[in-house]
Amino acid sequence: MTSAKGTKPTTVERPAGFAILQIVLIPVIAALNYVTGVIVNILKLPLFLDTWATMFGTIVAGLWVGAAGGFLYNIIMAFTLWGLPAWVWGFINIYIAIITWVFWRIGWVSVKSPVKLVAAGIIVGVTNVIPVTAISWGVFGLMPTYAGTAPIYAAVLASTGDILTASVVSSIVAEIPDKLISLILAAVVASRMPARFTLRPPKA
């Protein structure tokens, strides 16, 4: 911000710092997570992919931006369409942001090393089953909520009689491809970002 005293009015030529850019990016991440649902609808894809922007935000702007954007997405959905208990899905987005940040720090989230990227995506998917099952237990009573995996849920329930096992198995089937493709998408889009759009403060 350039402040001119006296006759000239205050003019703003560029943001004062990266902090405000990062704050402005948080709603963008939340909205991108939402709009992905529209794209998934258009393309008739059998996945959710509504965490990819959380991963993208973490990669391009840092952990807290990705986590806040993802959490905000869930807050908005909970206060509008999903109902109050659904806000706890926000913790999934925080977890996704943390694990993405860890993999990004060790250099696994890069299109230049596709094997590591795929491994990271699978690990994110597998480990995400734990918080997903915990939330499904508290909010949905471990009921089947997604038609895509309902046949698997029914088959496991019929063979084990245990809805916890049925919920875990159907979550694994849904989560691994969902998080794998989300991470690949985030890495590819981040790799195409021009350097002038950088959202990380320069290192001292």
Added chain:
Amino acid sequence: MSNTAFGILRSGYVARDTFVHRLDGRTKFLFFLWISLFNYIFYDLYVTIVSFALVMFLAFVARIQRFATTVLVIIVLPIVLLGLGIIGGPFGFVHNKTAIAAVQVFGYTVGIYLEGTVYVSVWTSRLAVTITAALLAYVTTHPSDLAAIMLKSRLPYKFAYAFLATIQLIPILTNEITTIYQAQVSRGLNVQAKLIDRFKSIIVLMIPLTLGAINQTQIRAIALESRGFSAPVKKVMLRDPKLKASDYAFISLMAAMTCVFIYLIWTRGLVPFMVGIEYVRPGG
């Protein structure tokens, strides 16, 4: 779900002059929290049915009943059908003992069971109550009041900005993705292609959308700065919502009902009215 969700988020506030609209936003959000909490505490279909009747009555008073019904049909109904078909049906839910209707097929009993049906009904009506209460609070509160309430509740103004900006950005980005989609279709994008090709199509849609949105953040940040967004001064509000007599009456009613609920839990437990149905924890 997305088209309906988009419609709701796009329209946001539904302008009417009703009793519910005139209530302060804090009262409506308190009601939303209160009714959601008690519905998740009780395991009783009668309690959730009465709660659902109450929130639907308020939706009628606020004249948003069509809105609420559409959302419930799209979000809750599929879960009801899946749950009744699988947990209420013959797929081995361990608590199923009492058959409501059953037939013998090749020596196997295929039927609908009372315990599974009640389990699914309780959980899905909890969802229906909390979703309707959320819509009631959200679509009857003006966005400016929403921001003022957040600031009055001592939430950081940056959070209030992020919340409201997201609601504004969703329709903007949805319009942009429609434009990008049409441009890509004119360049040969095939949305009827094989699954793998459709996955590849996400990238050609997402890259222009994301880069456009990131570019906009720079402009948005400059605009915010020019209005003193990060200036170290106390922020002022355009609107100053205040609690009225009707708000105090509504809150008093909730407080009285809270006492009744606590008494019910104390004397009759978490299943106060349903007879002959055991309390089933999630997962059995």
